[in-house]
């Protein structure tokens with residue numbers, strides 16, 4: 446039921462960013478209307494496991510989400526141990542006292558992150574219009590339509606398995622150039638994939654090699670496997686605002702450019718955008734995301750610049766840097782901590798890796814300015 450006479454804030458896209466925005470609008474006592482082009486939430490995904498990262502800040506991500514009014518009532522498994530492999534197949538187990546990340550499922554099914562966010566939004570009175578693509582937001586709103594460019598791609602399989610739970614990652618130019626391959630097993634379900642940052646045309650070859658690798662190293666056994674894949678983009682825009690239109694999540698390019706983790710930044714930016722509009726202060730949005738996220742994005746872009754130059758020998762070296770008895774989360778957290786030289790190097794060299802995604806025109810209300818066919822007459 447739509448509450449009468451409440452101001453309406455419109456949102457385009459019911460992914461994590463859009464639903465976080467809608468929840469923030471509802472929490473501010475306004476009405477949020479979300480347009481989603483598909484028949485349900487999470488249609489980019491099919492039940493695959495993803496990681497909600499917990500290493501960029503000392504604060505636990507679930508506490509940060511709770512502060513934003515987002516409940517962790519989705520399935521989430523705390524991961525404190527990851528088995529890493531270097532290009533020669535040398536194994537390194539990294540551990541952490543606090544969760545390195547939370548394993549979540551993506552897609553429309555109950556228990557997934559997307560399903561839980563949808564249920565929270567509906568319970569808060571958010572109106573979601575499925576099968577309703579938006580191309581204009583004449584009264585302003587939040588654009589959270591996901592990626593528009595492929596800076597990285599993921600190709601993999603979902604499957605059933607009788608393997609024990611485990612989290613595995615391999616860094617090798619033969620398996621995932623400039624990226625990484627991963628195998629995630631939980632409660633009889635698994636996801637295996639290669640995440641590439643270059644040479645996308647050979648994704649099939651890298652995926653086959655990754656599967657062979659995990660079969661040999663950890664006895665990967667897949668039953669009832671289904672292919673999945675997708676892309677992601679990274680960008681660090683000067684502004685994520687066009688008048689009363691605010692861009693959030695991957696629509697703004699907000700994603701960790703080092704490893705391609707975008708969920709946390711989608712939720713944070715979405716919540717900030719929704720709050721800014723609901724409080725009648727859209728100009729606040731740029732300030733908020735720049736304060737909370739920009740230093741980390743610059744650091745992560747510099748980390749990516751370095752990572753792309755490592756090659757196989759460098760990957761082995763990097764993996765060895767995780768001390769045997771040290772805390773892996775602490776180590777990762779330090780590598781993401783904004784530092785003057787990383788910020789400086791970002792401006793000198795690394796910014797090229799996160800090319801601007803948004804080229805905003807100020808004279809139209811279309812939700813996607815790079816595509817000018819939607820611009821107003």
Ligand SMILES: Cc1cc2nc3c(=O)[nH]c(=O)nc-3n(C[C@H](O)[C@H](O)[C@H](O)COP(=O)(O)OP(=O)(O)OC[C@H]3O[C@@H](n4cnc5c(N)ncnc54)[C@H](O)[C@@H]3O)c2cc1C
Nearest residue numbers: 458460461462482495496578579591675694695706707708
């Ligand atoms: C295979 C794969 C694995 C990944 N693994 C991880 C991981 O382990 N950890 C992590 O943090 N991140 C991961 N990511 C990235 C993460 O999924 C995204 O960064 C995150 O989903 C971005 O959220 P979003 O809300 O910005 O966009 P999306 O989740 O893409 O949601 C956008 C929504 O907008 C809708 N939409 C699009 N256009 C319109 C329109 N015109 N009108 C209305 N609706 C529209 C779409 O249908 C979609 O529902 C992965 C991505 C892929 C592809």
